[in-house]
Amino acid sequence: MLGVLVLVYMMHHLDRVVFSLLQEPIKDEFQLSDAQLALVSGTAFAIAFGVAGLPLGYLADRRRRVTLLSIIVSTWSGLTALASLATQFSHLLILRIIIGGAESGSTPTNLSLISDYFRDKRSTAIGIYMMGSQLGTLVGFAITGVVAVHYGWRAALLAAGIPGLFLVLLLLLTVREPLRQSAQKAGSFVAGLREIGGNAPLVHLIAATTIANVVAPGISMWLPSLLMRAGGQDIGWTGLAIAFTTAPIGILGTIMAGALTERIGATSPARMSRLMALMAFLYIPAILIAVSGGPWVMLAGFCAHLFCHMFVSTPGYAMCMNISAPHVRGSTTAILQVLSNLIGFGVGPMVGGVLSDILRPQFGDDSLRYALGIYVFLILWAVYHLLRAAAIFSRRANAPVQPAPA
Template identity: 30%
Template sequence: MDANIPLSGASQAVSTWVAWRTLALLLLLNVMNVVDRNLPFILIESIRKDIPLSDTQIGLLGGVVFTLIYALVSLPAARLADRGNRTYLISGAAVLWTAMTGAAALATSFLQLAVSRVGLAVGESAIQPAATSLIADLFERGRRTALSIYFVGTSLGIMVGLGLGGWVSDRYDWRTTFLVFAVVGLVIALVFAATVREPVRTGAHAPVAEKGRWQALFADPVFRHLAIASAIFMFTTMSNAHFAPAFMIRRFSMTAGEAGLSFGVLMGFCGILGTLAGGVVTDRLAMRDPRLTLWAPAIAMGLAGPLFLAAWLAPRADVFLVLLVVPSFLAQMGTGPIVAAVQSAAGPQQRATAVALLSFGMYAVGGALGPVVTGMISDALKPQYGADSLRFGLGLGAVLLLWCAAHLIAAARAQGQRA
């Protein structure tokens, strides 16, 4: 895997070091990005002791309140990333979202929590399109693997946020937990701002991107099917992240620390391995036949759906955790390959915009609806099923992964026909 940074007068060794150092810092920022957005999910039962919240309100905090704002702001943020200095954009955004994480510690009502989530969404909306655009310029070969390493931050963030967040909350309180992670994130943001410089944009324009319109991306059947598949996947992912810890606390009588540590570590490790495996496998498949790169995540997603459903129906906590292992691994295999496929439809001046359009569908549709629909199903069925009511909403997300797999297969076929 070679890093490609066209620095005048610099040796290849220096260029490689800069690429990997930048990737490492982007990974850390992505970890904190995911930690901060997921902290409320492991803290929610503690927060409810101070601020009464229904499951629908919990879903709104992570669904419409966060993801819809995230999706809307990501589009202009991506335009800034494509036209301006991406490192400045990432640095400023990171400072903003860490400040909003600290502000959540001061909340005394649902409205104040919602305002802090809006500010968090505005800050976090910039990192994904800008960071993936940077990585595309830093790594010419092995780009899928490099992107997969970056997206490992998602799984690490879940593991740290749920595991360590629950641990800190059990020993102190939920307000202290927000403040601790806000300080850690701010330190990483300042290090990134002080050490990372904007690289030269590389690569030739792709045929789709040359049309110069966002509509041109949606005219491409590969991008269109990937966008739909990603939105469905985010519906399930956000539902699981929001409500799985609460489900474990209610159904299996776990503490926040126990639920956060067991679920966070399991999802984290499985996600890391699945994300890396998806990047490595598809990079190798690309060397044999580029048309094969989307088939691996399509098959993996089709298998993950029924296996997640089996986990939500488990009778005991130990069985539940064991059944989560395989689908948690499989579901993350498509992250790097899907983003790489999207970037292949865009030139260097539209990479961030292409990823932002993908993210818009993921968060404005899937991410916004997933937690809210799950929460509404849980509230509606709670009088009849009690603590088991969450199973029905979470089970819906598992079934929808089969629909996600169908669109990935369609994208793979369209990619093969175009090649």
């Protein structure tokens, strides 16, 4: 069961990252600015994600999750393949909006299923699930990069979308709906939000994870363009290089972070929060390396940032699940996803794109280097929230996080 959900998350991430790899040939064909690229790659997608995310998270707490997930996967996969037929910018924009709305329901539904299937090893299971994003990077950049070189970006979108339709069949045949852990009936949507908002350490963890997820897509979405423009590489080299450097590092970081969270996250949440704060602070030198030097230096810096990010994002989701009541876990995940995507995936890449356009007359193809450097200032805000969460946990006498009543 977990393996199938990892594949779902892999396809979720693949359909997202493939567009960042293909945006340079798309930009050339439709004569787009960096701001327009950011709009279709990030902002429009994120707005739809934000609008649809909370309602779909609400449904994940109340409806049959396997059926809901199958509808979600078939929608985004079919529309990703359909995007290969776009003949103008507006077509891509509309399709990306609908895809964003569909993808917003994936992780809330998946994590709700995982939380009920793996009650004793939840952090480890979530860590394994999070590996799907790195597998999506590996498969997405490697395969679609090669396809794009030989057959063009339209064929690459077909290669990214069609496998998801077959995955839906596997999902329906192999994953069974588990009994919900909570016997408490889920209340209204507003009541659930009020309950989440009243959990102080949860609010700080959501804030920190959101900010970290602002920085990550801001860097990762523009990395292929940075390698092609400032690094002078073609799309084939870029896809393979990103796939076989960042994905293994991301998988290693996810496994280590999940295991560490399982070991100390539930018994010493204050200690785990401080470790997350340290790893978030280390984003700063990693990002500065990623926007300097040649292609391999860029990749080294991004890999370092990605490794640190796994020690913020994976524990962030796992600890939020641990301290959320079972009947609001879908809504908690939806809030995380909506904020991370609406603010992070929506605003983050757009800021980089607009700054790059402004700086291009002065710096040319190096404008992205300077534009992406702004992200180092944001991460200090995440460090603050993680230290606040640690302080609250400490005031509670370092007691283990008590599981919510089943």
